Amino acid sequence: MAKYAIRLVALVYLLFLLALPVGLVGWRTFENGIVPVVESLSSPEAMHAFQITIVVAVWAVVINTIFGVGMAVLLVRHRFPGKRLLNATIDLPLAVSPVVVGLALILVYGRFSPVGGWLDERGVQIIFSTPGMVLATVFVSLPLVVRAVEPVLAEMGIEQEQAAHTLGASGVQTFRRITIPGIRAALIYGVVLCLARALGEYGAIAVVSGRLVGQTQTLTLFVEERFQNFQESDAFAASTALALLAVLTLVVSKLLRPKDAD
Amino acid sequence: MAIEVHNVTKTFGVTPVLRDVSITVAPGSLTALLGPSGGGKSTLLRVIAGLENPDSGTVTINGVDATRLTPQRRNVGFVFQHYAAFKHMTVFDNVAFGLQIRKWPKAKINRRVTELLELVHIEQFANRRPAQLSGGQRQRMALARALAVEPQVLLLDEPFGALDAQVRKELRTWLRRLHDEVHVTTVFVTHDQEEAIEVADDIVVLADGVVEQAGSPHEIYDNPANQFVMRFLGPVTEIDGYLMRPHDIELSATPKPDSSSATIVRVMRLGFEVRVEMTLDGQDAWAQITRSAAERLGLKAGDTIHIRPIPNAKQLPVAVA
Amino acid sequence: MGFVLSGRAGTGLGLGTAVLFLSLVVFIPLAAVVWRSGAEGPGAFWQAVRTPDAWAALQLTVGASLIVAFVNLVMGTLIAWVLVRDTFPGKPIVDVLIDLPFALPTIVAGLVLLALYGPQSPMGVNIAYGQVSVVVALLFVTLPFVVRNVQPVLLELDRDMEQAAASLGAGPLVIFRRIILPNLLPAMLSGTALAFTRAIAEFGATVLISGNLPFKTQVAAVYIFGQIETDNTTGAAAVATVLLVVALLVVLVLDVLQRWGASRG
Numbered sequence: 142m143a144k145y146a147i148r149l150v151a152l153v154y155l156l157f158l159l160a161l162p163v164g165l166v167g168w169r170t171f172e173n174g175i176v177p178v179v180e181s182l183s184s185p186e187a188m189h190a191f192q193i194t195i196v197v198a199v200w201a202v203v204i205n206t207i208f209g210v211g212m213a214v215l216l217v218r219h220r221f222p223g224k225r226l227l228n229a230t231i232d233l234p235l236a237v238s239p240v241v242v243g244l245a246l247i248l249v250y251g252r253f254s255p256v257g258g259w260l261d262e263r264g265v266q267i268i269f270s271t272p273g274m275v276l277a278t279v280f281v282s283l284p285l286v287v288r289a290v291e292p293v294l295a296e297m298g299i300e301q302e303q304a305a306h307t308l309g310a311s312g313v314q315t316f317r318r319i320t321i322p323g324i325r326a327a328l329i330y331g332v333v334l335c336l337a338r339a340l341g342e343y344g345a346i347a348v349v350s351g352r353l354v355g356q357t358q359t360l361t362l363f364v365e366e367r368f369q370n371f372q373e374s375d376a377f378a379a380s381t382a383l384a385l386l387a388v389l390t391l392v393v394s395k396l397l398r399p400k401d402a403d
Numbered sequence: 404m405a406i407e408v409h410n411v412t413k414t415f416g417v418t419p420v421l422r423d424v425s426i427t428v429a430p431g432s433l434t435a436l437l438g439p440s441g442g443g444k445s446t447l448l449r450v451i452a453g454l455e456n457p458d459s460g461t462v463t464i465n466g467v468d469a470t471r472l473t474p475q476r477r478n479v480g481f482v483f484q485h486y487a488a489f490k491h492m493t494v495f496d497n498v499a500f501g502l503q504i505r506k507w508p509k510a511k512i513n514r515r516v517t518e519l520l521e522l523v524h525i526e527q528f529a530n531r532r533p534a535q536l537s538g539g540q541r542q543r544m545a546l547a548r549a550l551a552v553e554p555q556v557l558l559l560d561e562p563f564g565a566l567d568a569q570v571r572k573e574l575r576t577w578l579r580r581l582h583d584e585v586h587v588t589t590v591f592v593t594h595d596q597e598e599a600i601e602v603a604d605d606i607v608v609l610a611d612g613v614v615e616q617a618g619s620p621h622e623i624y625d626n627p628a629n630q631f632v633m634r635f636l637g638p639v640t641e642i643d644g645y646l647m648r649p650h651d652i653e654l655s656a657t658p659k660p661d662s663s664s665a666t667i668v669r670v671m672r673l674g675f676e677v678r679v680e681m682t683l684d685g686q687d688a689w690a691q692i693t694r695s696a697a698e699r700l701g702l703k704a705g706d707t708i709h710i711r712p713i714p715n716a717k718q719l720p721v722a723v724a
Numbered sequence: 725m726g727f728v729l730s731g732r733a734g735t736g737l738g739l740g741t742a743v744l745f746l747s748l749v750v751f752i753p754l755a756a757v758v759w760r761s762g763a764e765g766p767g768a769f770w771q772a773v774r775t776p777d778a779w780a781a782l783q784l785t786v787g788a789s790l791i792v793a794f795v796n797l798v799m800g801t802l803i804a805w806v807l808v809r810d811t812f813p814g815k816p817i818v819d820v821l822i823d824l825p826f827a828l829p830t831i832v833a834g835l836v837l838l839a840l841y842g843p844q845s846p847m848g849v850n851i852a853y854g855q856v857s858v859v860v861a862l863l864f865v866t867l868p869f870v871v872r873n874v875q876p877v878l879l880e881l882d883r884d885m886e887q888a889a890a891s892l893g894a895g896p897l898v899i900f901r902r903i904i905l906p907n908l909l910p911a912m913l914s915g916t917a918l919a920f921t922r923a924i925a926e927f928g929a930t931v932l933i934s935g936n937l938p939f940k941t942q943v944a945a946v947y948i949f950g951q952i953e954t955d956n957t958t959g960a961a962a963v964a965t966v967l968l969v970v971a972l973l974v975v976l977v978l979d980v981l982q983r984w985g986a987s988r989g
Contacts, residue, residue: 143896144810151806152818154799158864159824162836165846169839208745215742219735229975230746236971237754238925239830240945241964244952245753248760248961280749341829344927344945348952361829361928368835368932377839380832387827391820454887474890481891487884491906500902501892545888552892 163384170374170381181378189355190363190379197271197346197359198339201278205335209286210328214320216287217294234283242280243348246273269351274359277345282338289331290324297323330397337390341383404463405430405588406451406556411460413446420446421457422612428556428590428605430465433582435603436592439635443612444592448558451590453477465555480549480587484561486541488533494520494544495529501552519547522581539570550585559591563598575602596636600624608632630719640688642710644721651716652690654679655709656700662711670702681708758968761961772962777938781947782966784858788943789923792862796919800870801912807871808878825867830928833864838933853935858943861929866919873915877908910981917978921971 170178181187216228234242250257250267257267267273301323305315321328343361350357354366360379368376406428413421421443428434436444449455451462453474461470469477489497498519502512520526523543525536533541542562549557562578563571579602582589593599599606600620608615608623608631616628627633633646640649643663658664665683677697680689690710702708712718762769772778807819825833837860839845842852851857881904889899927945934941942950944963951960 147802148806148810148812151799151803155803155818155821158860158867159821162840162864163824163828165840166832166836208742211738212742215735215738219738221735221739227742227746230750232975233750233754236921236925236968236975238927238945238948238964238967240927240948240952241757241925241967242753244948244957244960244964245757247952248756248957249753254756276749280753283750337827341827341832343829343831344949347927348949361831364829364835365831365931376835380835383829383832384836387824387829387832388821390827391823395820452891454891474887475893475895477891478893479891481888483884483888485882485884487882487888489885489889489903490882500889500894504893504898548888548892 166377167381167384170377173374177374178378178381181375182382184375186355186358187360187363187375187379190358190360193271193274193357194340194359194361197274197278198336200271200275201282201339202332202335204275204279205282205286206328206332209331209335210290210324212287213290213294213324217291218299231284231287234280237280239281239342239344239346240348242277242345246276246280246345246349250276268349269353269357271357273349274346274357277349278339278342281342281345282335285335285338286328286331289334290327293324293327294320326397330394333390333394333397337387337394340386404428405432405465406590407461407463408447408451409461409463411447411450411457411462413443413450413455413457420612421450424460424609424612424614426607426614426617428588430588431586432604433579433589433602434591434605434607435599436590436607436609437596437599437635438594438609438615440594442610444594444609445560447609448560448590448592451556452479452481452558454481478552478555480552480554480557482542482545482549482557482559482562484564486533486538486545486565488541488545490533493530493532494525494536497533497544498548498551500548505552515551516547519551522550522584523547537570538566539574542566542574546581550587554587557587557589559589561592561594564593571598578602600636608635610635625717627717627719630721633717633719638691640690641686641721642683642688642712645712645718646721647712647716647718649678649689649691651713652692652710653713654690654692654696654700654702658709659711662709664707664709667702667704667706667708669704670697672697677702679708681710683710754968757961757964760957761965763961764958768958769962769965772959773966775959777942778947778959778963780939781942781944782963784855784940784942785924785944785967786970788855788858788862789920791859792866792923793916793920795863796866796870797912797916800867800915800919801874801908804871804874804878808875822868822871825865830865830926831931834861834929834932837861837864837929842933852933853937853941855941857933857935858930858941861933862923862926865926865929866922869919869922870912870915873911873918874908877911881907910984914978914981917974917981921974924967924970 212231216224247268248254250260250273252258252261252266252268260267265272267276301319302315305319310318341361342359343365346359347362347365350359350362352358352362352366358366360383364376364379364383367373367379404427406426408424408426411421411424412419424443424447436447438444446455450457451464453469453472457470461468463469464477464479474481489500492500495516498516499512502515507515517526520529523546525540525543525547528536528540533544536544563574566574575598578591591602603620605618606620606623607617610631616623616632623632624636627636630646633639638649639646640652642652655662663683665681665688667679667681669680671678671680672694675694677692677694678689679692679697679702680687682688700708761772773782803822807815807822837857838852840847841849841857841860843850851860885903886899889903894902925945926943927949930936930941930943930946934943936942936946938947944967948960948963951957951963
């Protein structure tokens with residue numbers, strides 16, 4: 142019957158596009174056992190890549206969380222002209238190619254630009270260094286925390302906070318003890334999404350980091366570099382690590398996803 | 404018979420929803436399936452419509468065995484509690500839908516739809532979307548849509564359940580009048596006994612998947628087959644081990660043959676009726692009498708009063724558990 | 725932040741901070757790209773865009789993205805249908821895995837596709853370094869868009885409408901065509917628009933499997949990358965601006981579509 146045909150088509154499509162490729166890489170990674178994989182991943186370059194990736198990701202997540210919550214509060218609780226423009230800007234990063242992100246940041250913060258040059262004279266290097274990578278990662282993951290928190294904040298309504306005010310709580314106290322707990326699930330969800338995005342960014346980082354092995358090479362750049370240098374097993378090992386991380390993120394975020402309100 | 408249901412059983416998972424249910428519906432009648440929520444009434448209606456398939460039993464519509472027919476083939480009109488309006492179409496297109504399926508010529512469709520929209524008094528909304536109509540108007544549209552294809556049978560699943568009390572009452576009366584005009588065999592589901600009594604020619608009381616009683620509203624109210632039906636159809640009170648109607652109780656200041664004595668706890672004036680709450684033998688009971696009767700007796704809390712059922716009052720012995 | 729001081733002052737402070745942050749991170753950098761593309765005059769802009777390899781890259785990118793958008797329109801709706809209306813063992817796992825392209829780094833996506841469909845393919849299928857490989861890579865990264873847009877709408881769809889149509893005599897195909905599809909269309913189209921925008925921007929997934937051969941398999945983002953590496957920032961900025969404008973147009977169309985969908989109630 143039609144039902145089975147449709148199911149078959151959908152599953153076959155997903156099998157050949159998604160499941161088989163990912164499964165194959167996982168399989169080929171471990172085809173010589175687990176020891177070579179561990180060796181690959183504990184090489185100095187790999188460890189360094191891990192480290193850089195995590196540092197950049199954590200910075201980006203912290204920045205985006207702070208401004209994400211702030212912007213959600215601004216959008217939900219306040220009225221001001223130009224709200225639609227602000228809203229659209231928050232979604233803008235999703236439409237921009239990662240390479241263009243990198244280009245944009247180089248043009249403003251690179252050594253030969255006015256801002257970048259000025260900072261460079263004072264010994265602050267943005268492009269080809271960690272701050273630039275953090276900036277790029279912040280750009281690409283910008284909407285994630287805001288959009289996760291916004292609907293829950295809206296649904297929560299302002300009455301709980303007003304009740305707290307009438308009971309004598311200050312703005313900060315209300316925020317800490319009423320607002321944040323109220324949006325906690327959504328906030329964690331947004332943070333997980335943001336972290337996943339940050340760990341997995343490639344294109345923008347490729348442009349902005351200069352891809353200096355051992356210095357500004359994230360795990361994704363490590364994958365590419367190893368592959369281009371015919372060291373496939375290293376590339377596969379790192380890929381599998383990243384894929385496992387991705388699947389973990391999916392499972393965690395699915396568990397955390399705020400239930401849709403009716 | 405317009406509809407005959409024989410020995411229908413339906414189980415969802417491990418829960419039996421209909422247990423060996425048999426009913427008949429006379430042609431041209433307006434029948435209510437009455438009962439508490441979860442009693443199986445909606446399921447029975449959907450089995451008749453073909454929207455559910457019974458595990459066993461048969462459904463016959465106008466002499467034809469419909470048990471294995473799809474809903475498309477049964478030519479039954481169905482009206483849903485939440486309207487099921489085609490929200491992406493205009494009111495006109497909603498009502499025209501069934502006719503378009505049957506490939507009627509456009510002019511004929513236009514005439515029929517206009518006729519129906521006028522019948523249900525929403526002709527001025529023909530080009531609006533359902534979302535722009537009130538709940539009551541949407542339900543009238545749903546009715547017009549179901550009637551458009553001239554169904555053999557019209558089924559309504561708690562048609563007024565989603566509406567305000569006031570609108571519900573209005574539409575109830577309106578449905579009765581519509582039926583008097585259109586004469587389609589109609590079955591509707593309700594949990595409101597007042598609605599059933601007011602509107603229907605026949606009532607089937609269904610509870611827990613079983614038919615408790617079927618008959619005219621008069622019969623069912625005055626001669627309930629069991630305690631459940633009696634309790635469900637109207638107010639009851641228990642006196643001396645018997646279940647009876649509070650308005651079937653005669654109060655007097657002096658003892659009478661077969662009367663029992665009770666102590667008045669509270670006298671409440673509710674409009675033109677008076678509710679007298681009392682205790683006898685440690686049991687709570689109440690009677691409903693007219694204002695004039697209450698004034699004649701001069702009742703007040705603490706008084707002893709003598710009560711007995713009026714002649715021919717229906718009494719059912721309370722079952723001992 | 726605004727919560728600390730409610731009222732006008734809080735709004736002002738919050739808005740100011742937000743605008744400052746967004747300017748430093750988003751506005752100014754993007755504006756710089758557009759400005760840079762025009763810095764040597766409109767002539768230089770068009771020249772940069774119309775250089776043979778830039779133009780070829782743009783054509784490939786837009787063409788492949790259109791194909792991918794269309795495939796997603798059909799397959800995405802189909803998959804959403806199966807996820808919502810069908811049941812089979814393992815369905816929850818399939819549902820979670822649909823989001824894998826969102827979570828997986830694009831370079832890894834390219835690698836896994838290359839492993840299965842490249843020179844060392846165990847199935848003997850080798851599409852690497854050809855234009856098909858670009859399409860496959862884009863299909864991978866855009867998989868979730870239409871599915872996730874259509875799914876919630878399908879879930880919320882009033883089943884009563886379908887039953888009402890059945891009681892009025894409509895068969896399953898008619899019900900799909902006249903009842904279900906019209907209600908899904910806004911979500912289908914907006915998902916497709918999102919998929920298209922994503923596809924034209926793609927970089928990492930194509931890098932390994934396409935070989936980045938100019939005039940053949942080099943997508944716009946890879947071209948831009950090359951221009952950045954060789955210090956041709958004008959050329960890079962020009963093509964980047966074209967991509968931005970196309971994305972902007974699609975986003976505008978999306979907005980109109982969403983408004984249309986909402987007005988139908």
